[in-house]
Amino acid sequence: MNKLMLSAAIASTMGFASQGFAAGPIDGTIYGKVNVSAVNADNGADDTWKLNSNASRLGVKGKTEIADGLYAVYKAEFEMCVDDGDCKGQTFTQRNIMGGIRGSFGTVWAGKHDSPTKLAQNKIDLFNDLEGDIKNTFEGENRVSNIVAYTSPKINGFSTTVAMIPGEGADVDGDGQDDTGLTDGISYSLSYSMDNLYIAVAGDQDVDSQDLLRIIAQYKMDALKLGVMYQQNEDNLGTKDESGFFLSAAYKLDKKTTLKAQYGSIEDDADGDEEETLSLGADYKLAKGTKLYVFYTDNTDSSVGEADKEDTAFGLGMEHKF
């Protein structure tokens, strides 16, 4: 038996073993998605075609019941760069990684993860991971290291998550002092969801050098899904004091086709600068988990005393979830 066959045989045995222990020690599911798009990006000076890997990822998640009603939960997700295989010099880069304990009291979890504020956005951003991603215009879309969080059970539609982010010696509040406490940064969300309605209030304190508050609402009525967000944020140095809003709408034309539009605007009261984002697009569902999409995005930065900086992009892409 050659070496490759031998390693395959051993690995195969391990595969069957993991199947045998599926409800025990190895209790997980592989999941992920490939999302690629061919995009024409125009920054006003240059017009470039490129292939993008839009947060394509591979993850494993699972839980193990360690006592009656008490679970150990984990999730480890990694970005893979389908376009050129180069994820900031790595083959994979870390996305949301967490472990926690879940019981009737709720879930205590920790890791490197999207903050409660980012999670509370609840995908009202219909062009997530594309050029129109809300993170290109609004603060608060943070994946935070060293996060320790508690998520309550859902009670009468209400749920809350509070996260503490130790500074680990960094100066997270910009006061010139090293921060070494457990609650140097705080992120929280309070949400209510019932039937087709979702409402959330979320905020950050000293997260990514920002204090932030956002209010999110999402409503589904038949084929139409609407999202709205209002946000205020200011940085620790007092050089940014922004407020803005975001609107999105998705309309399902039929079983396969969904039309999408979103607009956001945020203005900095400190210096008068303004940012706007507008995206239009459509999804065409090929199968469960697989879709084609087209989009157009216009992101405009208006700085006082300077010419507007306008970035436009249109593209065609495919997403396959597994």
Add this chain to the structure above:
Amino acid sequence: MNSKSPGFLISTFVIWLFSASAFSDCDFDTDDADSPNFVDKIIECDEQKKTTGKPALYRASGAAEYKNTTKLYGDGTKDPASGIFERPIVAPGSMNHSPNKTFAARQAYSLRPGAKFEQSVTLAIQRLYIEMAHHCAKGWSIEDQWSEPNPEQEGDYFLHYRFACAG
């Protein structure tokens, strides 16, 4: 080949990745991992694995019987009444019959106070009977039935029938 060589590790990972235990029948959406209630999704989806589809049928009737059962739900088509992604009920008059063939069907219903009539268990049963008549036009027997909660919505359930066409 050294057991720690890249070739060994890659082939181990790839085979584990594509082994049966690595995948599940759960309808967990990839983007659910980034949702506010992502822990609920992990727990409930994993529980669903154990109480629906293959595991439920396996538990109810044993592996051999399950293997011969054709699942009639979960193809991603949205039921406009329940809002749940399911295969639509069959059209009356489009009859088939496969003697002794076993099927598993399910329909959603709601026990929420504000549920519409279209979400009632009565209509769920009616739909299941239409399905059974479609697939077993010459008669059938219900082998098993059970309900389970819909993890997407508190107060919503799925009513399952496993049925066999008359011989």
